[in-house]
Amino acid sequence: MVTTVVPNSEEKPSLPAASSSWRLxxxxxxxxxxxxxxxxxxxxxxxxxxFSLIPVIWAMVLSFxxxxxxxxxxxxxxxxYRDTFANEDxxxxxxHTVQFTAISVPGSVVASLLIAMLxxxxxxxxxxxxxxxxxxxxxxxAISLVWLWALNGDFGLVNTYLREWFNADPPNWLIERDxxxxxxxxxxxxxxxxxxxxxxxxxLQGISPTYHEAAQIDGASRxxxxxxxxxxxLSPTIFFVTIISLIGAFQVFDLVYVMxxxxxxxxxxxxxxxxYRTAFMxxxxxxxxxxxxxxxxxxxxxxLVQFWGQRRWVHYDD
Amino acid sequence: xxxxxxxxxxERSSYRNSNKIQERVLAGVTHLILIVGALTMIIPFLxxxxxxxxxxxxxxxxxxxxxPNPVQWSNYPDSLNALPFARAYWNSTYIAVVVVASQLLTxxxxxxxxxxxxxxxxxxxxxxxxxxxxxxxxxxxxxTFIIMRNLGLVDNHLSLILPSALFSxxxxxxxxxxxxGLPLELEESATLDGANKLRIYWQIVxxxxxxxxxxxxxxxxxxxxxxxxxxxxxxSSPDNYTVPLLLNQFKGLYITDWTLMMAAATIAVIPVLIVxxxxxxxxxxxxxLTGLKR
Numbered sequence: 001m002v003t004t005v006v007p008n009s010e011e012k013p014s015l016p017a018a019s020s021s022w023r024l025x026x027x028x029x030x031x032x033x034x035x036x037x038x039x040x041x042x043x044x045x046x047x048x049x050x051f052s053l054i055p056v057i058w059a060m061v062l063s064f065x066x067x068x069x070x071x072x073x074x075x076x077x078x079x080x081y082r083d084t085f086a087n088e089d090x091x092x093x094x095x096h097t098v099q100f101t102a103i104s105v106p107g108s109v110v111a112s113l114l115i116a117m118l119x120x121x122x123x124x125x126x127x128x129x130x131x132x133x134x135x136x137x138x139x140x141x142a143i144s145l146v147w148l149w150a151l152n153g154d155f156g157l158v159n160t161y162l163r164e165w166f167n168a169d170p171p172n173w174l175i176e177r178d179x180x181x182x183x184x185x186x187x188x189x190x191x192x193x194x195x196x197x198x199x200x201x202x203x204l205q206g207i208s209p210t211y212h213e214a215a216q217i218d219g220a221s222r223x224x225x226x227x228x229x230x231x232x233x234l235s236p237t238i239f240f241v242t243i244i245s246l247i248g249a250f251q252v253f254d255l256v257y258v259m260x261x262x263x264x265x266x267x268x269x270x271x272x273x274x275x276y277r278t279a280f281m282x283x284x285x286x287x288x289x290x291x292x293x294x295x296x297x298x299x300x301x302x303x304l305v306q307f308w309g310q311r312r313w314v315h316y317d318d
Numbered sequence: 319x320x321x322x323x324x325x326x327x328x329e330r331s332s333y334r335n336s337n338k339i340q341e342r343v344l345a346g347v348t349h350l351i352l353i354v355g356a357l358t359m360i361i362p363f364l365x366x367x368x369x370x371x372x373x374x375x376x377x378x379x380x381x382x383x384x385x386p387n388p389v390q391w392s393n394y395p396d397s398l399n400a401l402p403f404a405r406a407y408w409n410s411t412y413i414a415v416v417v418v419a420s421q422l423l424t425x426x427x428x429x430x431x432x433x434x435x436x437x438x439x440x441x442x443x444x445x446x447x448x449x450x451x452x453x454x455x456x457x458x459x460x461x462t463f464i465i466m467r468n469l470g471l472v473d474n475h476l477s478l479i480l481p482s483a484l485f486s487x488x489x490x491x492x493x494x495x496x497x498x499g500l501p502l503e504l505e506e507s508a509t510l511d512g513a514n515k516l517r518i519y520w521q522i523v524x525x526x527x528x529x530x531x532x533x534x535x536x537x538x539x540x541x542x543x544x545x546x547x548x549x550x551x552x553x554s555s556p557d558n559y560t561v562p563l564l565l566n567q568f569k570g571l572y573i574t575d576w577t578l579m580m581a582a583a584t585i586a587v588i589p590v591l592i593v594x595x596x597x598x599x600x601x602x603x604x605x606x607l608t609g610l611k612r
Contacts, residue, residue, distance in 0.1 A: 130595065
């Protein structure tokens with residue numbers, strides 16, 4: 001996803017692709033190649049059309065319409081977009097999503113990198129790997145239920161021990177308007193830690209030990225080795241994990257839907273939750289499509305900014 | 319002279335010893351941090367199981383007891399009977415299996431075509447596939463919902479199966495990358511022996527990409543098994559529910575009955591955890607593999 005965005009490096013660069021494609025249709029042999037190609041790509045091509053391209057275009061068109069899912073559609077121009085930006089609920093959902101992302105992405109990337117570094121050269125590595133990976137194979141609904149109970153204000157695990165050990169007077173986390181989003185973000189860090197750790201471990205394994213050996217002979221401290229060798233060589237992996245986490249964070253839904261249903265009030269409503277509500281509870285399909293397009297643009301911008309910024313800090317071997 | 323030599327050696331060995339001690343302290347600290355981290359991962363699960371075996375009174379004990387006494391086994395049959403869990407398990411399993419099997423077939427076919435067959439507009443089409451990776455699901459969900467409604471497939475498992483079975487840009491991309499990395503010689507000599515593309519794909523390429531196929535299988539199985547968003551939109555009758563959906567329904571019905579709810583969560587989680595612990599090596603390595611080929 002990161003290094004190979006330009007496909008087909010083995011291709012002859014001679015002709016412009018489109019005209020050579022037309023020429024390929026000429027002879028009988030190339031016609032049979034075309035048929036084989038169609039045969040193999042066929043099923044996924046059908047899926048691409050029916051479940052991705054047509055829906056995207058349709059969603060764009062819908063975003064300029066008012067439609068309740070049945071009956072007449074009326075063209076309303078940019079009204080849905082204007083309504084979206086003027087809407088308090090949307091602004092709240094947007095802000096909560098940003099807040100969630102700002103906590104969960106750095107939190108998860110840093111923590112999982114740290115744990116991967118620690119796990120990498122330690123005994124019982126397998127056991128640690130298995131344990132940290134547990135939430136990845138657990139359904140997010142089950143995770144939400146378990147944390148809902150653990151964070152229960154009166155009898156939850158967290159508060160019981162905070163009172164018992166620290167004599168604290170802890171709040172009811174998921175009912176406090178200011179705390180609910182950070183808390184959900186922390187649960188998200190907890191549950192995404194293991195997956196990111198595995199990707200980092202794979203990245204660390206790809207670093208040739210000769211670099212560290214040479215640095216050790218030169219007397220470089222662990223600290224310097226980390227900053228001058230490990231981090232630069234791991235930067236493509238860090239970039240990959242960051243991008244994946246960012247895109248995922250902007251689409252957070254399950255935790256919010258199960259733990260708080262966007263509440264209290266709309267204090268934990270996120271963009272995707274708001275899209276879901278608008279379409280499938282309020283049945284304002286046009287409005288919801290407009291919000292989804294806004295989300296699409298935001299995700300695209302964030303991704304592009306990342307790709308643009310990576311040139312400054314991501315180091316590729318070749 | 320004679321005296322300095324043993325001195326020097328003693329100094330060296332003490333240096334080595336202090337180095338060893340330093341190593342040990344470092345390893346100790348590392349384990350300490352990791353153990354705290356590991357406990358943070360496990361304790362919520364233990365708490366879940368512990369609560370699921372308590373009676374109502376024990377739940378509200380302060381300080382909480384970790385070992386239930388008496389053990390309330392009846393929470394399990396109670397929550398199994400409260401909602402059609404067996405049914406949901408069957409639904410989730412067969413949906414995931416069908417999706418994974420079809421994805422392996424369709425993605426490997428498309429991956430093979432993009433890697434090895436010079437068909438017209440191949441590059442343009444591949445770029446379109448890549449571009450769709452950026453489209454969030456929430457954009458396509460409303461039109462997909464309308465398509466399914468027009469096909470009469472709402473509240474039918476096909477509405478979950480068809481989109482995933484027929485379309486995975488990620489799967490196509492992943493397998494294409496691996497197939498491009500295979501040596502050409504085998505396929506060339508098979509072509510000289512008169513094998514057609516279908517035979518090459520089936521008998522040469524597929525056996526060589528078992529590892530990425532397994533990785534994709536694990537990846538999409540987890541995705542399907544845990545899928546809440548689209549299942550929640552498409553399915554409406556409890557008999558069609560998948561496990562995440564049923565669990566969420568359970569929460570709505572028994573919000574205050576933590577013992578039953580934790581029993582339900584345990585029922586939903588434990589079988590998957592058992593499969594995971596048996597196959598953890600392959601599962602974790604599979605996930606690492608999908609992360610490496612990017």
